[in-house]
Amino acid sequence: MNLRTVVEGGILRSAMALPEQVQRLLGGGTLAVGGERLAADLRMMLHLQRLAGKAEFATPDIEAGRAGLRANAGLVGGDQPIGAVRELTVAGCPARHYLPRGHRPQPGPLLVFFHGGGFLYGDLDSHDAPCRLLAEQSGVPVLSVAYGLGPEHPFPTAFDDAESAVRWVAEHAEELDVDPARIGVAGDSAGGNIAAWVAIAAARAGLPLAFQLLVYPCTDEDRDTESLRLYGRGFYLTSDSIAYVDRTYLPLPEDRGNERMNLLDVALPDGLAPAHVVTAGFDPLRDEGEAYAARLEAAGVATTVRRYGDQIHGFLNIVGVGRTSRAAVLEIAEVVRDALGAGNRP
Numbered sequence: 001m002n003l004r005t006v007v008e009g010g011i012l013r014s015a016m017a018l019p020e021q022v023q024r025l026l027g028g029g030t031l032a033v034g035g036e037r038l039a040a041d042l043r044m045m046l047h048l049q050r051l052a053g054k055a056e057f058a059t060p061d062i063e064a065g066r067a068g069l070r071a072n073a074g075l076v077g078g079d080q081p082i083g084a085v086r087e088l089t090v091a092g093c094p095a096r097h098y099l100p101r102g103h104r105p106q107p108g109p110l111l112v113f114f115h116g117g118g119f120l121y122g123d124l125d126s127h128d129a130p131c132r133l134l135a136e137q138s139g140v141p142v143l144s145v146a147y148g149l150g151p152e153h154p155f156p157t158a159f160d161d162a163e164s165a166v167r168w169v170a171e172h173a174e175e176l177d178v179d180p181a182r183i184g185v186a187g188d189s190a191g192g193n194i195a196a197w198v199a200i201a202a203a204r205a206g207l208p209l210a211f212q213l214l215v216y217p218c219t220d221e222d223r224d225t226e227s228l229r230l231y232g233r234g235f236y237l238t239s240d241s242i243a244y245v246d247r248t249y250l251p252l253p254e255d256r257g258n259e260r261m262n263l264l265d266v267a268l269p270d271g272l273a274p275a276h277v278v279t280a281g282f283d284p285l286r287d288e289g290e291a292y293a294a295r296l297e298a299a300g301v302a303t304t305v306r307r308y309g310d311q312i313h314g315f316l317n318i319v320g321v322g323r324t325s326r327a328a329v330l331e332i333a334e335v336v337r338d339a340l341g342a343g344n345r346p
Helices: 003-016 020-027 040-051 062-077 128-138 157-171 190-204 226-231 239-249 286-298 324-340
Strands: 084-090 093-099 108-114 142-145 178-188 211-215 275-282 303-312
Touching: 003 020, 003 040, 003 062, 020 040, 040 303, 040 324, 062 128, 084 142, 084 157, 093 128, 093 157, 108 128, 108 157, 108 190, 108 324, 128 142, 128 324, 142 157, 157 178, 157 190, 178 190, 178 324, 190 211, 211 286, 211 324, 226 286, 275 286, 275 324, 286 303, 303 324
Parallel strands: 108 142, 108 178, 178 211, 211 275, 275 303
Antiparallel strands: 084 093, 093 142
């Protein structure tokens, strides 16, 4: 870790710990858009990011973007305690198995997690902190799987890798201390898209899952939404970033039209896992995530929806600084515990 990162981290932690009134004063006051009011700590964070030249999500220099996402995740993720962490290879993909404290070796639940990052960025490290927190606070072990990223691994590699990973988990349930009837999938953003598709594919294949957690998922490649118009600039994930990711990951018209990228048009199968869909108020993807939740409900899938109106896209990673994002993720962990059980604790 270089000196600049150390200094930036110290400033960010200090600023995010200030009283709300002070944060609003330093961050430019209260910001309300489209009926939502941005959390003071997040407005403070966005202000500091702009000062540091880190205001947007995607960059045409993909390697630099990947490194930047890992670095930023380290700054906002903090040091999250966990009982144990194991490095695995799952269906040929790197994976990380998080076991909460008190975990006992007997069949129990598992949440298979797919990271976000626009199908181009992200890895096990960029989403290490939220996976630790989800596992530790829910009592449910988490298996984070790193799928093939574009453009080196073009569409639909990510989806194929994810489907293979879930099949591998089912086939190796005994050695993982997993109850095959208590496997859930989860993901954020692009990973939410992947998790939603994996749940569909599993139900079609007669391997229904127990739960799906979709955190601000992208679900509509032809998005034309109010949330994109309202929040497409200035809140980390921008409309320009989304367009760049689409051009880079989906250069072919037939890929953009594929059902895996357009979940609002997919015929939903019987036996689809119960879903908890999470959205953020200040997120360009908010409306399409909620539209997919409505589709699930209309199809008879047990579905709950939670909008965190004061949050931005990416809040799942902000668990080591500030107050509001961590509080939201702790609520999500409670949902995981209620959906899959408390795991293998004494």
